[in-house]
Amino acid sequence: MILFKYFPLLSLALALPVHFDGSVESNGSTISSTSTSPAAQFTLPNDLTIGVKQVPNIYNESAIDANQAAPGYDLLNISLSDSGLSGLLKLRGEPKNIYGYDFDLLNLTVSYQSDERLNVHIEPVNMTDVFVLPDFIVTRPEVESLDLDSDLLFTYQAKQFGFSIVRKSTGESLFSTIGNPLVYENQFIQFNTSLPKNHVLSGLGESIHGSLLTPGTNRTLFAEDIGDPIDGNIYGVHPVYFDQRYGSNTTHAVWWRTSAIQEILIRNQSLTWRALSGVVDLYFFSGPTPKVAIQQYVATVGLPALQPYWSLGYHQCRWGYNSTERLQEVVQNFKDFDIPLETIWSDIDYMDSLKDFTTDPYRFPLDKFQRFLNELHNNDQHYVPIVDAAIYVPNPHNATEANYSSYVNGAKLNTFLRNPDNTTYIGAVWPGYTVFPDFFAENAQTYWTGEISKWHKDVSFDGLWMDMDEVSSFCVGSCGTGMIDKNPIAPNFAVGSPAGSYPVGFNVSNSTDYEIFSESLASVSSAAIASAEASAGTTLSSTAVATSSSTSIDAKNTLMPGKGNINYPPYAINNVQGDHDLATHAVSPNATHQNGFIEYDVHNLYGHMQTNSTYNAILDTNPGKRPFLIVRSTFPGSGKRVGHWGGDNTADFAYMYFSIPQAFAIGSFGIPFFGVDVCGFNGNTDMELCSRWMQLGSFFPFYRNHNYLGAIDQEPYVWEAVTSATKTSMAIRYLLLPYYYTLLHESHTTGLPFLRQFQWEFPEDSFYAGIDNQFFVGDSLLVTPVLEPNVSTVKGVFPGANESDVYYDFYTHEKQNFTNHKNHTLEAPLGHIPLHIRGGSILPTQEPGYTVAESRNNSFGLIVALGLDGSASGNLYLDDGESLKVSEATFVDFVAENNTLTAAPRGNYAIEQALANITILGVDSEPSTVLFGNSSAKFQYTNSTVFITGLEELTGDGAFADQFVVSW
Template sequence: MILSSVVKTAIALAMLGYSAASPTPSSSSVADSHPTVPNELTLGVKQVPNILNETAVDANQVAKGYSLTNVTATPRGLTGLLNLKGATNIYGYDFDKLNLTVTYQSDNRLNVRIAPVNLTDVYILPESLVALPKVEGDVNTFEFENSDLIFSYDSENFGFEVKRASTAEVLFSTKGNPLVFSNQFVQFNTTLPKGHQITGLGESIHGSLNEPGTVKTLFANDVGDPIDGNIYGVHPVYYDQRYDTGTTHGVYWRTSAIQEVVVEDQSLTWRALSGVIDLYFFSGPDPKDVIQQYVKEIGLPAMQPYWALGYHQCRWGYDTIDDVKNVVENFKKFNIPLETIWTDIDYMDTYKDFTNDPYRYPTDKYQQLLEELHSNNQHYVPIFDAAIYVPNPNNATDNAYTPFHAGNESDIFLKNPDGSLYIGAVWPGYTAFPDFLNNKTQEYWNEQFKTWHDRIPFDGIWTDMNEVSSFCVGSCGSGRYFDNPVHPPFAVGAPATSYPLNFNVTNATEWASISSAIAATASTPVPEATSSSSSSIDSKNTLAPGKGNINYPPYAINNAQGDHDLATHAVSPNATHVDGTVEYDIHNLYGFTQEKAIYNALLNIAPDKRPFIIGRSTFAGAGHYVGHWGGDNSADYDMMYFSIPQAFSMGLSGVPFFGVDVCGFNGNTDMELCSRWMQLGSFFPFYRNHNVLGAISQEPYVWESVTEAAKTSMNIRYLLLPYYYTLLHESHTSGLPILRSFNWEFPYDKKLSGIDNQFFVGDALVVTPVLQPGVDKVKGVFPGTDEVYYDFYTTEKQNFKNDKNETLDAPLGHIPLHIRGGHILPTQEPGYTTTESRKNPFGLLVALDKDGKAAGKLYLDDGESLNVTESLYVDFVAGDNELSVSAFGDYKVEQPLANVTILGVDKKPEGVKFGDSKVNYKYEKGTVYITGLEKYTKEGAFAEEFTVSW
């Protein structure tokens, strides 16, 4: 929850002289007379990003490169010494000697590491922060012929190449391009084949393909989902899918540095502003193979609790605990399933972490609501911000904020270079930032979360603003925290003025009134802005000694803030950690390290339960601890569309438990958009509706048609909970994403590359959403020459043809959903909550392929234990007119099997048997409906092996 479009507008007005002195908090017990963070403290030094600067030096054209000497073979590869051929010192001073180490870590993984011989002032990313891939097997032996990767090099003008042995194709080559290795600028180039298919390099709002001309800035950023700009997460890995050879490989640069990647027609240029080159090549050869190989090394995804799959409701603007209670009651009134209710910063006492407002969210009423929720098997998740309020020591009431004093006494906050406390500004005013490199921070975190949970027994944590964000530039609170509490430097809570595409058509009368109001407001004259602190620079102190000029590095990245300053809306690069590490080197890790600390704090509260955390800023390996939501999107069709490639990007980055704010966060949604999005969101792993303060309410019960649409798709989701939970477990154990792109499922058909308007759920379901207004049909493709697809709603076999763009009926309230033949889906009768659903009878949905075969699986456990001691695995296999079901494991399922539905049966069976017993069935249009199986499975659906024959 960062800044809505309205708030962004307010910031612009504030910069132009409006509202800066009198922000309007809509839900705070702080009096309006309190001061505001001065506007001039929010303005960074205007940068000119190098990629936008035609006069910037092209390092590739100027650098002299290195020569390779002292090459020595090792049992696992080789080592060598790189000698600088001539210093150019373009963006920092060049290192004259580098060590090269090449290691075959496994049959499918190769590591190339290049680092200065003198590591003084060079940041080396420790294994304690980010998982370090290790050599597999005996470190002293390796059968090189078992690897499909071949490393070669040129010595005089150093460059290296990685080839695939089985196809002889060049996967990666820096030959012909000089290596640049300076203290503040590292660059290498690799060739790419023409017509390449590069994915990854998230997180950004972009299509799944990184087409020529794409520039990815890898710098965690608190900004509201700009298309193509850098946003919350950093995942320095790309996947290169080659359709001519039918292979895919991956390249991971294990670095936390500020990075930039430029994808051109036949090349990829990768830059970093610090650190060393630590590349890992994964050989695949299929996309799913590469994803699993990569995710296994960074950390397999967390197994989410079963209840995480239910529907979640939130908004910024539930002003009181009574508002929250009313929302919960309304969901029940309209019989819309509600698993979890969330609250944004409204619940806090003047926006301070670990607090609740004593008037709007009094503890007794708060606790009473949570008790009611828990008694109804529902859950509660509050937001949590990254910064800790610094109280005013001259105000006794304000100074009674224990979380700050406990942290300050333990000395666990970030510092300025001179050792003083680094104080930025976030929602409550001037704030300090926990240092997660400090060993004492975890103990502090445990204590604060435990105390908070004892008072407000939440069920999970939503962690926000952890890029890490600050509303001012630098340690602006130093010497000013005596003004606390201060308001944010922008207006908060103004009415949202944007509406979705087509709103003027579907809501013509309302739009006419709105347009008049907007026009009247727009006529107000606005004075021009002036600022003495926004002078433009390209670089400063290019050859600054040591680590260099870390606040204004000589190479300027295209950071998606108005002035591009690295410290704008972020903690300054020179903020210093306990061991001397500067934020410049590990800014991209702040959210990741915070999320790990929260994960451990929740384990301290409930050691045996899986922590549930949804985080905003992620890094390679974050999925091992948290799920992720797509950040501050907007209520428009473009953002609904981009949610799909964003899900693909997070999936291949090892963060499969992902969803976006359905119906949109910023701006106002409308009935049509919300109806479509509620249905699309119901198929994402994480399913939550959330919107901004100042916008209209968008709970699904606001519109009758949205209520019906939501209930339709929710019913399907809850019916398929066993299937989704099985996919969660598969992801947890293998690294495979839950939502899958067509080019992962059919990796040899280039025509499927870049399809971002459809997706698979697992291998079995195809979702084809409507992503534009005012239509009642949608086009989609259904790939595979020999594949069979069935309409989920009618169960009828479809006459789809491979390579044809099919037109599907999609009236408002209907989202096309198809089952891929050859798959068996476990189902369970839906209940109001996941707990109720788990008490209901099971069913099986058998979709036969063209040969009359199908297979599937089911995984179950208690749904919450961190260390599972009892689990159940069930295999389903169908063929030759018989379904066989076998189970193993010691987790007991008491619910019976109620029905089996078999799709794709060409003619009516003469009879159907469950084991040796004849059972009742119905046959319609190629589908066999078998019901009344409860009496044969009274001991539990899978207590014994059984067969169904027809």
């Protein structure tokens, strides 16, 4: 049932529109965000948001097939070097200029860089107007040694140039362009590689999709601000794929080191890769296992940051926490319901008229806000606010706006993006017409650090959440030029969830609530829509969209020399926005950076560059401590500094399912600290979905509940059933915090993802390829979530069961009689998520507390799950949980065999908490005695499990102060 004590019914059903002054309407009353807003404000004109309608090349039946039309190149002047070879590629015959002007001469360089990495680099001889990804953004790998034993072999065909990468140990062709011409034009690069039948490819993100790149997949790599469309291009760009070959039981990876706009087509036996600028800079990683291939790639782009220990706690957010009192209420509610809360977050509600680095003086008065933050910190809890990428431009006719220092300071330092004519580029985001920091600018770091540091003195945040950093703009082009006297302006779309949006199955699993809400929605939805329309200045049912009557594609998408046709390239990618224009809902491609770069070449880097500057700024505010930073737009190497959330998902079971393959992909890209908006962001969740999702989310590294303005409240205490389910799964999560933190450290040092696919763990068994409805947490925990409504069971498979592996029920400790390759039906009533421990594992635990700090002060435990051979192993890593440069750390290695458990610590971090208990699963017969060292220990035996207790007395100096041996 819904606990209406805290959440009046009708206010939940109504969308809460943002007023022109940034205030929010709640229950019919307006809470003013400022007393200085103009009396009249404007809505962004709708026609400024509509781009030129593009016909994506892949859907254009009249489009030229570059493979058929291109002349290709011949390889000349081949020269061998100590690390590989080089040569000159000469265009064959006359230029065809298909989607750009052909380059006549190209340089080829092939480098064997290490035992596991090979580089193929192709670039024009004349590099004028050719963009190359700078080393300072993503380090360009170099030759590590000339004494190599590589399993990769480069072979080539000189006439009609093509090349192959062959695995020497198996003779298998891993990548081959032979038989297809290389296309290299000023705005179009294309190559093709053959693939084996029934290929198993993954990667090429970011996208909402299953984990495998199945035949027929078309992938666009262009960073976009859009609400998680299935198969569309979204926030991040990661041009790397992993090719798993079951015939040879090998996996390799291919990375194109480029920030260019890209498109990849996957077919039954081919992969076509296109880019609209840049150079060919391909890196091949030999693997040979999936996990090793991932590690090789991640180590090359940058090993992940070690997140602070507290980040593993539970995070609560929503768009709509619109006052200090509301934040206090939510924090108190969590305490009253005894649901652990580590961090409370703010969406844009806290801002003064939606401007970065401000706080609303009425809803978040600084004195009250600061008292709230001090109390939060005194309780070992944390606060994280959102920061957008755009900076409001003050209205020159409004004297009260002139002191908006974040704009004034940036303008003085010349740190905002420019138009080609060197005027300031002015787009539109939440507060109105805005400018965009140019993170390539000379003074960008000084500016950004200054704004964040100054703001931190007022608002003592513990981390930052970077949004809209693709970079997003609500209009096409520099729409605010000559228009800033209209500021502040409102977006031209309705803000707030549709009143009647609920998940699949809501009317069945929430039947009583469904009847109540249906009656209420019928009476209020019309008013809600009208209110939202008034706020947006448009009519929802007749919002103008680009149609075929828009400017002709033929008139815009023409060939041009030099950099080419920047805004309308001759080759139109399948950009996810409705009109497919590159400038729709994004800064225009012709926006110019201070160093001469154009947005066309570096658009996919904006979020990554802002990430780097923000990371450095946070370090400046809190030197020596690990910055906590969650961002939306990512790029290869972003994981060195940040975590990522899955963006604007929807409250539905489909998006709960897609969170799993999204986590696999993001983890393989080197960003293991990942999570999605639990219970869903867009639309209204319900009791069943939120119950299931709160439990699933507890096994992701980043665990946050967040939803949209105007949707019903979805904190876990809203429903009794969700409260119960949440407490169950949170208790497990907090119990396993030492294991989770050890996994974070493993990711930090090796590049291994936190959540793992079956096909990574069992790479020789094709039966488990592409399974996205189950996953391992590390190597040891197998999670089988319910991902559909109105069921009380779930099917799951258990790799290697009773052949190479054994599994134990986490809750009962009982050994399971599973069979390899068989679907097993598991009981999964609401409030229960099936969880199994993989035999051969040893998991460190700690008694859960309300906060992470409280948990860290509690006693330790161990769960020993013996494998089929009676052995198990595991490890523990601990440090102070916050230092950027760790000087004190302790590792503990655990090994169980022959009825003996050994714990061997090494390191200098003092672990003062005692060891309370050890649970040993899979012991076939009751032991007569259990010894901890030479001392007898208390124990119980049930369900083939030995439960050893009372160890505090034997570990008073700390659980792992010394090596110990337990025998049974």
